[in-house]
Ligand code: KMH
């Protein structure tokens with residue numbers, strides 16, 4: 606069976622990786638936008654965005670997101686997805702900053718995590734009232750959610766939200782595997798999760814650390830889409846830092862092509878995801 610082209614998402618900033626971990630993590634709007642454009646040049650169709658204060662502290666400031674998005678849009682056609690997860694410990698109000706953006710600063714997609722999960726030594730807290738509130742805000746803003754699935758029960762919770770009319774199905778899903786405290790980056794976990802999705806859903810997988818690039822190969826065989834980048838992994842091979850998320854995108858493209866997959870352009874990805882633009 607021939608699979609559709611693979612949508613590669615570049616997760617280029619995140620909230621956790623700092624300059625002490627790698628000098629290549631972007632902080633400023635200029636750096637973040639330039640990295641998004643480099644990832645587009647290497648084959649990414651979608652960029653998952655976070656922003657940082659100038660000193661690297663994670664932020665969900667609408668102003669900073671707006672600056673990044675304007676710059677990216679001037680330079681390329683990559684699909685822009687903003688985080689609503691932010692960083693552990695942020696309030697719901699703070700996390701929803703980018704959902705207030707309008708006009709040419711408005712993203713096309715936003716993430717929605719449908720449950721709480723241990724996140725390293727901390728907790729990424731998503732109590733049900735907060736998840737419902739974020740879902741409502743994403744819908745009111747006219748954005749497409751990407752369900753961030755860190756553990757199996759989060760798919761069931763998204764189904765509840767759909768029954769409540771808060772999210773539309775079949776939806777786009779991202780399996781975030783290998784976070785310490787969450788579901789492992791294992792083939793059987795991936796196969797279980799994709800078997801739970803509504804018919805017609807699109808899905809991608811973001812595997813953490815050393816699992817990131819090997820997972821692209823497995824996902825390519827399974828017909829899914831891949832998220833790579835320095836939010837989730839800073840190494841291009843054992844002990845060798847990636848010089849940017851673009852290098853991880855480059856590797857993912859090679860890997861997908863080696864398995865016979867074409868790479869989706871942003872226009873193709875918009876078609877697959879049902880985005881209007
Ligand atoms: N930084 C994590 C606590 C998202 O972007 O929606 C949450 C996260 C998920 O990165």
Ligand code: ZN
Pocket residue numbers: 616619620653655688690691836
């Ligand atoms: Zn994120």
